[in-house]
Amino acid sequence: MNLAIIHEWLNIYGGSERLLAEILGLYPQAQVHALIHNKENLVGTPLDGRNVKTSFMQKIPRVEHLYRGLLPLMPFAIERMDVRKYDVVLSISHAVAHGIKTNSNQIHISYVCTPMRYAWHLQDDYLHLHHLDKPLIGAAARLTLGLLRRWDRESASRANHLLAISNWTAQKIQQAWERESQVIYPPVDVERFSPAKVRDDFYLHVSRLVPYKMTAEIIRAFNELKLPLIVVGDGPEMPHLQKMAKGNIKLLGYQSDEVVTDLMNRAKAFVYMAVEDFGIAMVEAQAAGCPVIAYNKGGAAEIVQDGETGLLFQEQSSRSLSEAVLQSSKLNSKAAHESAARFSSARFREEFLAYMKKVIEN
Structure with a gap:
């Protein structure tokens, strides 16, 4: 052929x-x-x-x-x-x-x-x-x-x-x-992840920093929650987001696959608010045993099993995300890891x- x-x-x-x-x-x-x-x-x-x-x-x-x-x-x-x-x-x-x-x-x-x-x-x-x-x-x-x-x-x-x-x-x-x-x-290369037996106490967001990814709303939520958040990615929104972020939020810029893999393996949960056509990063997070907290629209609704491998919130707003984060303590890392095999x-x-x-x- x-x-x-x-x-x-x-x-x-x-x-x-x-x-x-x-x-x-x-x-x-x-x-x-x-x-x-x-x-x-x-x-x-x-x-x-x-x-x-x-x-x-x-x-x-x-x-x-x-x-x-x-x-x-x-x-x-x-x-x-x-x-x-x-x-x-x-x-x-x-x-x-x-x-x-x-x-x-x-x-x-x-x-x-x-x-x-x-x-x-x-x-x-x-x-x-x-x-x-x-x-x-x-x-x-x-x-x-x-x-x-x-x-x-x-x-x-x-x-x-x-x-x-x-x-x-x-x-x-x-x-x-x-x-x-x-x-x-x-x-999705789900095999490269090795979930940590004990998760670290930080939340993770990985994305290009452009307006439709809604990273600003995620930062607003964590500014109010005062919980540790690590943001990985770069883009035109970076200067604005750096000014917004309080001390509990770290913006790391672009990072290698090795660094992202390590962070996903250890993070308490992965947060996402954009409407994605699919959402590879959300699958990768689940493969790392990292439950996903995401807006219930687009690819997230197909990837995340609500209440099992993550939580889906109903409004694209910092308040709706904050409420989901506060409800996420009992999410199952093992279920998230096993679910990712559907996308191997x-x-x-x-x-x-x-x-x-x-x-x-x-």
Whole structure:
């Protein structure tokens, strides 16, 4: 099978890149295509040294820093990537990869993390992040995002088959694109965790520090609770959060997988408030025997078994989180650890290979 895998931006090693690495482990001869590729940021990861064919966007000066602001250019770029020589095209999409153009002799499978979130439910966050929320420029930006939504919906018909990373994403695909999709949860390396027999007395939050992750609300809650909280992650919100946080809260910035694994193995509970399409960090926490306290929407509702492996709170607010934290003392570390096996890499490989076999043979 001559296989092309289409990614969007390969400049960090995050959730969709881990998914890509797992698929390449199954199909090592596949050719990877991406809009942009930053080799330096992938040194030491499973994608280190991988040959990647890129779009014309790779030639834009400082594109690795500017790419999110170039979202309106991405449909044009993805449509001009040439994949005609491949039998099967697999796109991993959370923005535009599903819009790759194929012909009737090819099979196109799109594994969808989400429909283009910045053109749909995170439009205001995108405009604020890129300083496009002023009256005049904001009107033009909203018009552009409206055109992107139209392209997103129309280009979704190009894939022959759709996979979704969660039931939540499948619902969003149905709402935005009016198409059915099959759910295969992404792989999580649950084997790397070794839960501590005695948990330490701190709570943990791991996230990119951007507005929709709601880290500010988590800090507000722990400012009031006066309980120890460790925050791992970096992003544009960091200066604001550092000013907010009181002495019981430590912001560690970016940390290696080894440090995060150790913290999860020891933490009393993992707290999360964002609405995620899946939520790998929540699965990792449970694999470490760390119960999860999360907002009851999105992937969290599929990952956390309320009252057993964690607690789900009903409002996206510091008060609702605080109430859940105060009720969390009897959560079961063993149950959380055992539950994470549902999302293992071994389970993913079995389901994904079976799906590919069925699609290609039919």
